[in-house]
Structures are given as structure tokens and as C-alpha cells.
Amino acid sequence: MRVITPIAKPKEGSAGLTGKWRIFKPVINYSKCNNCGLCWLYCPEAAITLDGKNVPKIVYEYCKGCGICANECPVRAIDLIKEE
Amino acid sequence: MGMKGILRVVPKEEYLLPGNPSCPGCPASLGLRYLLKALGGKAILVIPASCTSIIVGPYPFSSLRVPVLNIAFAAAASTAAGISEALKVKGKEGIQVVVWAGDGGTADIGLQALSGAAERNSDILYVCYDNEAYMNTGIQRSSLTPYGAWTTTTPKGKVEEKKNLPMIVAEHKVPYVATASVGYPIDLILKVRKAIKYRGFKYIHLHAPCPYGWRFPANKTVEVAKLAVKTGIWVLYEIENGKFRLTSLSSSLIDPSKRLPVNKYLKLQGRFKHLSEEDISRIQERVNTMWDELMRLVKES
Amino acid sequence: MISLRRSKVMKLLLTSNYAAAYGAKLARVEIVAAYPITPQTQVVEKLAEFIEGEELKATMIRVESEHSAMAACIGAAAAGARPFTATSSQGLLYMYEMIWWAAGARLPIVMGVVTRAIAPPWSIWSDHADILSIRDSGWIIIFSESAQEVLDNIIQAYRIAEHKEVLLPVAVGWDAFTSSHTAEPVSLPEQELVDSFLPPRTPEPFVLDVNEPISHGNLTYPDEYMEFRFLINEGLERARKVIREVGKEYGKLTGREYGLIEEYKCGDADVILVTLGSMAGDVKDAVDILRKEGYHAGLVKLRCLRPFPREALLNALREARAVGIVERSFSMGRGGIIATEINSLLRESGVNDVVTVSYIAGLGGREIGVNDFINIFKSLFKKMERGSGFEVVWYGLRG
Structure with missing residues (x-):
């Protein structure tokens, strides 16, 4: 069927690589991380994933660097580092 | 609660895709992410004009892994009712039709359609994400902007009070009304799941602090949302078949001494920075009075 | 009501308003969403009777405004159903925003317009300013002279609107009072005949479906918008041929042929x-x-x-x-x-x-x-x- 109506389909990065928007980069200090899951829970971008062992990983292609994860981390295991 | 506790309630599956056009720290993104997790993808979303009209992605891309019908500002509730009835006529069961609308699309321009759908008890879930102003057009006041708040159309601060919309919806005698906050995702997800068990009109009013419009740093969205609840300015409750119940943290805040002073919440936000001591006392007074009324509701239920 | 049953044709004495309701019923509409306005009211009253009397298997959404009436039709059509609404005058103007939405979204909705003057000053009588206000929106606009034409046009309108080469909404107009409230003998085609002419809507691949998470109406940039407007016009241009073909086919079945x-x-x-x-x-x-x-x-x-x-x-x-x-x-x-x-x-x-x-x-x-x-x-x-x-x-x- 030819396209007659504007249909949009799901795609990661609908706005491109939004990681480029970042001013501060959140970096997880895994020696401090207690795996509580709050950074994953509170990420507005769904840019933190949990691996098979539920360890959080930040998807830097899309992380906009809002810093909520660092702000909510109860053990201060996420540092915000200024992007170059 | 810990990882295990969170994962018992919050599925890992994501329906909001990363790399969407939302601002950093966006509460609409947060809320949508939780809402769609709670619905498990079995939903059709109706989205009137709002920030989310942008967040859903520029054509030909969608940021959501559920079907979406974008619709005009005032038309969300009636459009959703049309979809819901069509699905029933077509014998398609078990699909939740959900409106996701902002405070302008809900309490102002969309109120007539919302009230109509509520009164008809249309089988839809209506979620208002309340960021307390018209953010997509650049921070103009809405009827849900609170007293005192700066917006571009209330440069000296809003002089009127915030409309109590969840209670107005509850007066339509619909089966389920709840308030929620993006700072309390477990509470929100449980409420969505409870709501969709009902056939008929369900309403969830989601408090959604907006860093851009409220003038606080993007990393404070959750912190501000939590402070709204901790100070008692925003109250988490549900009204199930007319029965009122405080939920989550709010259920432990009946004793005024448990509530933080409102200033803890206000002072984090640039939109309130011009407030005088009198203004702040007035806001505190209003909150205390509101809680006295809530006490009455708690006792009655 | 007088009924003269002759062979396969039932004749009823009907106003255009009732003829519209019969037309919608014969078209087996699935969703009716409308708000009352003089002189359209009887169209939806009659349809409510049909639905509650279980003569028509459809759902009526008793909306609180015309804006919502068209919005509900848009939702229903987007979900694959066959919707119907009717309005007049101020009601049409009140739903104006959604009129454009329906055409832009390429949804096969059929609407009756009982043409009436626009206020102020108040006037409930015949005038075409209302229906002509939607002239540039992308709707197909068909006008009727008699109750018979109203019935025939509404049945044909669904064939036209749902045609894969068209996929646009259709407005069927008739005059306030002179038509809407004046009874004339109307031949009612048998339901089986209409069913053979107008099968159930076969939804396009882009109807709303939880198994296919597509999004309708997302933001387009200046690089894309223009093409979609062009495609609406193309659909309308193609509709000219479709309207003639449908009118001929209807003529073969009923003896009443229609052209442009x-x-x-x-x-x-x-x-x-x-x-x-x-x-x-x-x-x-x-x-x-x-x-x-x-x-x-x-x-x-x-x-x-x-x-x-x-x-x-x-x-x-x-x-x-x-x-x-x-x-x-x-x-x-x-x-x-x-x-x-x-x-x-x-x-x-x-x-x-x-x-x-x-x-x-x-x-x-x-x-x-x-x-x-x-x-x-x-x-x-x-x-x-x-x-x-x-x-x-x-x-x-x-x-």
C-alpha cells in the first residue's frame, strides 16, 4: 500500500543521537554501586539498562545528561563529568 | 525497596524509546515510561496537543512502542471514546484506550470533552500529566498553575488558585480516580494497574514537575516531585468507587508535624523566587486547610 | 408511515432526515456520534430508535458537542469502524477543527449536513454557507435534492469514502426544512442488495492495532508536510471517477443512476x-x-x-x-x-x-x-x- 497518510514507526533515536546534547556525563562508579535500581527506575530517557545480573549500564548514545540518576543515587555512586 | 522490590512491580521491558525529543529531565517522559510499563504495551494512546506531541517523535519515527493517535487539543477524551467503542463493536477486547494529556489539554481546552466522556462513563483511562502550565508553547499559565507561580503570562505570579481537577472528575461518579507523582513510580504503576481493571472511565492525575518551566535544574525533577508530596502540597490518593484513600507517603502525613514546610518545595523553583513571606505563609495556610478537608474525607471513608 | 411493498422494493413516506437515518442503517454504520441541532435532530433520534430497537447493530456515543462528535468519529474510523454523524450550521462550525483533522488523517467518515443559515442573527432555515465553509478541507461534498437522493447518497458515500483510491470523508448535504422536514415517497433498497453493493469496511493496514505500534499524525517538518497535502488533493481528484463509477453501479442495482x-x-x-x-x-x-x-x-x-x-x-x-x-x-x-x-x-x-x-x-x-x-x-x-x-x-x- 502506498503511503497516503503520515505513519510513524517506533525507532530508537527518533531525535537522533541525543547523547550529543549532554553537557555533563554521568559515570557509574561500580565499586560504590549497590545495585539498588533507582538510577534505572528514575531515568526519564530509558537510557539506563539492566544487564542479566541487573547491573545498570548507561547508554551514552542517548543519555541527555539530565543528572537525575546522580541526584537520586543513595550512595553517590554516579559522578557527573563535564563533557569535553 | 531495593532492586528486587522494584522489579517485582516495574517490568524491565521499555515502551518509551531512548533518543526521543524530550528535554533533559522531562517529567512527561518519566510518566509515559511508567504508564506504558504498567500497561504492558496493551494500549492505544491518544495524545492531544502537548509537549508529548513532540516527544512521540518526528515523522517517520515514533518514540513509543504502542499505537498512537495524535489529535487536536480539545478532542482527546471524545476521540478515545470513539476508539474504545469501535474496538468493542469490532469484538476486540483487552485493549486499553488511554488519553495522555497535559494540564491545558485536560483542565482548560479539553475539559468539556473530558467531562462528557466521564459522565458517559466511556471505557477509557485518562491520564493528565500536570506540569502546571502550557509548557510546549513556552510556559503560559493554565488553570492548574498554582497560586503565586511565575509564568510568561503571569509575570508577577498567578493570583488565582489551582483548580482541583481530580475532585471535579470524581464528582462525575466514575469508578476510579487517583492522583500520582512522577517521584513515586511504584505508586503510579500500581494505580494504573488497578484502574484498568475497571470498565468505564478511569482518571489519574499525575504531578509532573518540569525543570524548564518551573525553573529548576534538570537533575531535580524527581527531588522536586518528592518534595511536593513530602510538604503535602501534592497529595497521593485514590477514590475507588467513591471510597477515598490516601496512598504511599501521603498516608503517613495526616499529622501536620510529619509534613515538611512548603518552603522546602518552593525554594527549589525559580518560578516561586519572587514570593514574599506573606505569600509563602498563605500557601502554607492553604495546604493546612486542604489537609483538614482531606482528614474529613479519610474519616468519612 | 405508509408502506407500499412491491416486489423487492419497499416504499416509505420519509422526510430527508429520516431517509438519512435509513440510509445510515442500510449502510450498517457501526458508530453514531452526534450532538442535536435543529434541523438535524431527527436524524440521530431515528438512529437511536433503530439502535435501541435492535434494528441496527451499532453504538451511539451521545457526545457533549459537535467537536466531540467528529472527534469520536475520527477515533472510531481510525480504529477500523464505520462511523456516521450529522449536523447543521453552528454545529458544523463548532466541529470545524475536526473536519480538517478527519480529511488530513484520510479517514472514511460520512456526515450528513442539514444545511442551515449561520448566526447572528439566529436563523434555523435553509442556507448553504455552512456546508460551503468546509469546501477547502479535503472533504468530498455531495448535495441532495430529495429524500430519495439523501438515502441513496449516504449509501454511496461509504463506498466512495472507503475506496482505496480515495480514503477521504464525505459530507452529504440536504436543505433545512424544505427537505429535512418534508416527507416524500422513498424507495428503500433491500438490505441484501445494499450489502452486496457495500460490503463491510476492510480496514487499511494503518488502522490502530496493538500488534502494530504505529503512530498517526506525528510532527512533520517542512520537507514532508506539503506532499501529504498534495496526496489529499490527489485522492479528491481520483474521487471524481470513483463517484461516477459508484453512481453507475448503484444505478444498475436500483434503477437510480448518479453522476457528478x-x-x-x-x-x-x-x-x-x-x-x-x-x-x-x-x-x-x-x-x-x-x-x-x-x-x-x-x-x-x-x-x-x-x-x-x-x-x-x-x-x-x-x-x-x-x-x-x-x-x-x-x-x-x-x-x-x-x-x-x-x-x-x-x-x-x-x-x-x-x-x-x-x-x-x-x-x-x-x-x-x-x-x-x-x-x-x-x-x-x-x-x-x-x-x-x-x-x-x-x-x-x-x-
Whole structure:
């Protein structure tokens, strides 16, 4: 069927690589991380994933660097580092 | 609660895709992410004009892994009712039709359609994400902007009070009304799941602090949302078949001494920075009075 | 109600409003969403009776406004159902935003428009300013002269709207009171016949479906928007052929064939009046009277306003020496809406040796009858001697 109506389909990065928007980069200090899951829970971008062992990983292609994860981390295991 | 506790309630599956056009720290993104997790993808979303009209992605891309019908500002509730009835006529069961609308699309321009759908008890879930102003057009006041708040159309601060919309919806005698906050995702997800068990009109009013419009740093969205609840300015409750119940943290805040002073919440936000001591006392007074009324509701239920 | 059952055709005495309800019922509409307004009200009252009497398996959404009526139809159509609504005048204007949405979203919705004047001052009577306000929105607009045509047009409208080459909403108009509340004998085709002509809607691949997470109406940038507007126009242009084909097929089944326009004694006519709706019957009478007096008069009845029946009109009008367009509508600061379109059609097609006169008549239900049309014809027979030109006449203005 030819396209007659504007249909949009799901795609990661609908706005491109939004990681480029970042001013501060959140970096997880895994020696401090207690795996509580709050950074994953509170990420507005769904840019933190949990691996098979539920360890959080930040998807830097899309992380906009809002810093909520660092702000909510109860053990201060996420540092915000200024992007170059 | 810990990882295990969170994962018992919050599925890992994501329906909001990363790399969407939302601002950093966006509460609409947060809320949508939780809402769609709670619905498990079995939903059709109706989205009137709002920030989310942008967040859903520029054509030909969608940021959501559920079907979406974008619709005009005032038309969300009636459009959703049309979809819901069509699905029933077509014998398609078990699909939740959900409106996701902002405070302008809900309490102002969309109120007539919302009230109509509520009164008809249309089988839809209506979620208002309340960021307390018209953010997509650049921070103009809405009827849900609170007293005192700066917006571009209330440069000296809003002089009127915030409309109590969840209670107005509850007066339509619909089966389920709840308030929620993006700072309390477990509470929100449980409420969505409870709501969709009902056939008929369900309403969830989601408090959604907006860093851009409220003038606080993007990393404070959750912190501000939590402070709204901790100070008692925003109250988490549900009204199930007319029965009122405080939920989550709010259920432990009946004793005024448990509530933080409102200033803890206000002072984090640039939109309130011009407030005088009198203004702040007035806001505190209003909150205390509101809680006295809530006490009455708690006792009655 | 009088029912004359003859072989396979049931005849009922119906107003246009009831004929519309019967048409929607025969089309097996699935969702009815409407808000009452005089003179449309009986359409939805009758449909409510059909639904509650279980004669029609459909759901009625008793919306709180016309804006919501069209919104609900949009939702229903987007989810694959067959919706129907009807309105008039202020109601149509109130749903105006959603009118454009329905066309832009390419949704096969059918709407009855009982054409009525726009306030202020209040007037509930016949006028075409309302339906012509949606002229540029992408809707197909079909007008009806009689209750029979209303019924036939509504059934055909679904075939046209749902046609894969078209996929656009259709408005079917008829006049307030003169049609809406005037009963006439109407032949009702058998349900099986209509079912064979109009099968259930086969939803397009892009209807809302939880298994296919597509998003409708997302933001387009300047690089994309224009093409979608172009495609709406393409759908409308293709609709011209579809409307004719559907009208022919309907004719084979019922004996009542429909085209884009109806010509009455135009072949050798020096003067042709173009009109639409209930006025056409009186113009036919005027033509017959004048023909007996030796005048070569003819009538073109517009059935289809959008898409504009360019070729059909040109063929009918190109040999005439004067063309009068009598309409219940006016573009403020310009002239009769249909007249200016027809005038420019003639001129852009190189037909210059013709006088065109825009008659603004019957606004707000002002009476206009056979004698008026005879007067208009006679005045056109004088004006045709001018050879060319365009003029706007407010017919029958008082004081």
C-alpha cells in the first residue's frame, strides 16, 4: 500500500543521537554501586539498562545528561563529568 | 525497596524509546515510561496537543512502542471514546484506550470533552500529566498553575488558585480516580494497574514537575516531585468507587508535624523566587486547610 | 408511515432526515456520534430508535458537542469502524477543527449536513454557507435534492469514502426544512442488495492495532508536510471517477443512476441555470414552462461540489450564451461561491462568449419558487445579448 497518510514507526533515536546534547556525563562508579535500581527506575530517557545480573549500564548514545540518576543515587555512586 | 522490590512491580521491558525529543529531565517522559510499563504495551494512546506531541517523535519515527493517535487539543477524551467503542463493536477486547494529556489539554481546552466522556462513563483511562502550565508553547499559565507561580503570562505570579481537577472528575461518579507523582513510580504503576481493571472511565492525575518551566535544574525533577508530596502540597490518593484513600507517603502525613514546610518545595523553583513571606505563609495556610478537608474525607471513608 | 411493498422494493413516506437515518442503517454504520441541532435532530433520534430497537447493530456515543462528535468519529474510523454523524450550521462550525483533522488523517467518515443559515442573527432555515465553509478541507461534498437522493447518497458515500483510491470523508448535504422536514415517497433498497453493493469496511493496514505500534499524525517538518497535502488533493481528484463509477453501479442495482451533475434539457439551451438542492425541482418546472413559451432554457443540478466537476460542467455549459448560478451562499467581499468557481472554470477553459450571473437567493430560508426562476431565466435571456461578462445579483432583496 502506498503511503497516503503520515505513519510513524517506533525507532530508537527518533531525535537522533541525543547523547550529543549532554553537557555533563554521568559515570557509574561500580565499586560504590549497590545495585539498588533507582538510577534505572528514575531515568526519564530509558537510557539506563539492566544487564542479566541487573547491573545498570548507561547508554551514552542517548543519555541527555539530565543528572537525575546522580541526584537520586543513595550512595553517590554516579559522578557527573563535564563533557569535553 | 531495593532492586528486587522494584522489579517485582516495574517490568524491565521499555515502551518509551531512548533518543526521543524530550528535554533533559522531562517529567512527561518519566510518566509515559511508567504508564506504558504498567500497561504492558496493551494500549492505544491518544495524545492531544502537548509537549508529548513532540516527544512521540518526528515523522517517520515514533518514540513509543504502542499505537498512537495524535489529535487536536480539545478532542482527546471524545476521540478515545470513539476508539474504545469501535474496538468493542469490532469484538476486540483487552485493549486499553488511554488519553495522555497535559494540564491545558485536560483542565482548560479539553475539559468539556473530558467531562462528557466521564459522565458517559466511556471505557477509557485518562491520564493528565500536570506540569502546571502550557509548557510546549513556552510556559503560559493554565488553570492548574498554582497560586503565586511565575509564568510568561503571569509575570508577577498567578493570583488565582489551582483548580482541583481530580475532585471535579470524581464528582462525575466514575469508578476510579487517583492522583500520582512522577517521584513515586511504584505508586503510579500500581494505580494504573488497578484502574484498568475497571470498565468505564478511569482518571489519574499525575504531578509532573518540569525543570524548564518551573525553573529548576534538570537533575531535580524527581527531588522536586518528592518534595511536593513530602510538604503535602501534592497529595497521593485514590477514590475507588467513591471510597477515598490516601496512598504511599501521603498516608503517613495526616499529622501536620510529619509534613515538611512548603518552603522546602518552593525554594527549589525559580518560578516561586519572587514570593514574599506573606505569600509563602498563605500557601502554607492553604495546604493546612486542604489537609483538614482531606482528614474529613479519610474519616468519612 | 405508509408502506407500499412491491416486489423487492419497499416504499416509505420519509422526510430527508429520516431517509438519512435509513440510509445510515442500510449502510450498517457501526458508530453514531452526534450532538442535536435543529434541523438535524431527527436524524440521530431515528438512529437511536433503530439502535435501541435492535434494528441496527451499532453504538451511539451521545457526545457533549459537535467537536466531540467528529472527534469520536475520527477515533472510531481510525480504529477500523464505520462511523456516521450529522449536523447543521453552528454545529458544523463548532466541529470545524475536526473536519480538517478527519480529511488530513484520510479517514472514511460520512456526515450528513442539514444545511442551515449561520448566526447572528439566529436563523434555523435553509442556507448553504455552512456546508460551503468546509469546501477547502479535503472533504468530498455531495448535495441532495430529495429524500430519495439523501438515502441513496449516504449509501454511496461509504463506498466512495472507503475506496482505496480515495480514503477521504464525505459530507452529504440536504436543505433545512424544505427537505429535512418534508416527507416524500422513498424507495428503500433491500438490505441484501445494499450489502452486496457495500460490503463491510476492510480496514487499511494503518488502522490502530496493538500488534502494530504505529503512530498517526506525528510532527512533520517542512520537507514532508506539503506532499501529504498534495496526496489529499490527489485522492479528491481520483474521487471524481470513483463517484461516477459508484453512481453507475448503484444505478444498475436500483434503477437510480448518479453522476457528478445532473443535466436537464441543456442540449440546445441558450440559458442554463446552475443550482443545487431543493431549488432544482422548481427550476425544472420553470424550464418546462419556458420551453412551452419557446425559450431554450436548461438546468444543471450540482450533485458533487468537491471534487469540483470540472469536465462535466464544462461539457454542459460551454455552448450556453448565459449561465446563471443560483445559490444560497456568498463569499463576503467576492460573490457567490459556486458562481465564482463556475465563472473562472469557463474563462480558464477559453469559454469567453458567455454571460455568467451569480444570483444570491434564498439565504436564511427566504422563499424562492418557480415564478422567481422564470423571472431569473427571462432576465438572463436579455443579459445574454451582452455576449460576455460576470455580474453578482442579490435576488429579491427588500427595502
